[in-house]
Amino acid sequence: MGLIKVETLQDREQFVRLPWKIYKNYPNWVPPLIRERKQFLNPEINPFFEHAEVDLFLAMDADRTPVGRIALIHDRNYQALHSDSVGMFGMFESVDDPSIFGLLLDKAHQWCMEKGFTRLMGPMNLSTNHECGLLIKGFDSPTMFGIPYNPEYYEKHFEAWGLQKAKDLVAMRLDLIKVPDYLERAVGKLKQRNRFKVRCLDLGRFEKEISILWDIYNSAWSVNWGFVPMTQKEFEFSAREMKSIVQPEYCLIAEVEGDPAGFSLALPDVNQVLRELDGRLFPFGWAKFLWKKNKIDAYRVPTLGVKKKYRRLGIDAWFYYETYRLFLEKKIKYLEMSWLLEDNKSIIEPMHRIGGEIYKRHRIYDRSFTP
Helix, strand or coil: CEEEECCCHHHHHHHHHHHHHHCCCCCCCCCCCHHHHHHHCCCCCCHHHHCEEEEEEEEECCCCCEEEEEEEEEEHHHHHHHCCCEEEEEEEEECCCHHHHHHHHHHHHHHHHHHCCCEEEECEECCCCCEECEEEECCCCCCCCCCCCCCCHHHHHHHHHCCEEEEEEEEEEEECCCCCHHHHHHHHHHHHHCCCEEEECCHHHHHHHHHHHHHHHHHHCCCCCCCCCCCHHHHHHHHHHHCCCCCHHHEEEEEECCEEEEEEEEEECCHHHHCCCCCCCCCCHHHHHHHHHCCCCEEEEEEEEECHHHCCCCHHHHHHHHHHHHHHHCCCCEEEEEEEECCCHHHHHHHHHCCCEEEEEEEEEEEECCC
16 A cells, blocks of 8 residues: 555546545435546646645555545645645545555645645645535535535544644525515615615626626635635636536625625535536536436525625625525525534524524644644
8 A cells, every 4th residue: 555646647537536436335425527627636727726736646555546535735825825834635535444544644744844834734625715624514415516525434534643623614504485574674674775786697798797706705705714815817717617507696796886895606506417427427418417407406605795894784684685585486495505614603693593504514624743
């Protein structure tokens, strides 16, 4: 058993396809699109690599068969913003063998020491702007699009190696029954005050709209734990990846006298389709995707934020109301809001009030080292 650094196309192919070995008996795991994963990890395509160094490693058994993997990440933008000497790990997968966990995480430790980092943090796939966190609660239901899934045994092996909780991320589920009366009344008052306007995304001017959303995103989330701004290239890359599934009526933009103030985005849970495609859109996957896309009955709200200077105007309440109302019209059964910082009361408390409950929990771990 040993480690190899991913350097060849064949190595990268094995790295991307390893999860199929790990999850063959896990019905709640949803296979990612192989093409998308390859593009995401390609430094020539993904602009994240313009400010980050990423080393990929595979753990191989005696027969040279992959049994584990890890990505080690030096995000220069994160380090510059947080003045934190930290290396990150992500894309982690392993069979249930503590020796393989130790092999991969020991490599992460060695890598951190070589680069002068005093702390290891993760999992990040590849930053807080992407999938992140280890699932520790909520294994009994399928994962939503854009949220990672892992076997339960990961937690015990992580903690046995010495990783400790840094922060928990929660997902809240809201079964859609009826818009709460208090929310109806609140939005009625907001309409009378007329302090802001809310409109839908205009796909006809997609590039301009993405610039507006990028500005709001980096402003509204700037004080969140672990936040690192996305470059405009990164944001555009992610937006283009999602363009085929975005429905304009579920992307709401608030403006105050023409100034972009906040936005919320709800995405259909395309995992309901992807789980049947086994990672492939060709030759028949696109047909199945397009046919079943309209049958999706759940949505995820990955982003809902308002610039700090506009947070007392009730924009967030309007977003909750309008999204809830639209979902009821379309007969959507439930939504998930994720991920949320466990201590973000400004989002969690309003979600509780309209009937949301925490039902999944992911954990970011860290471990400090003595140089």
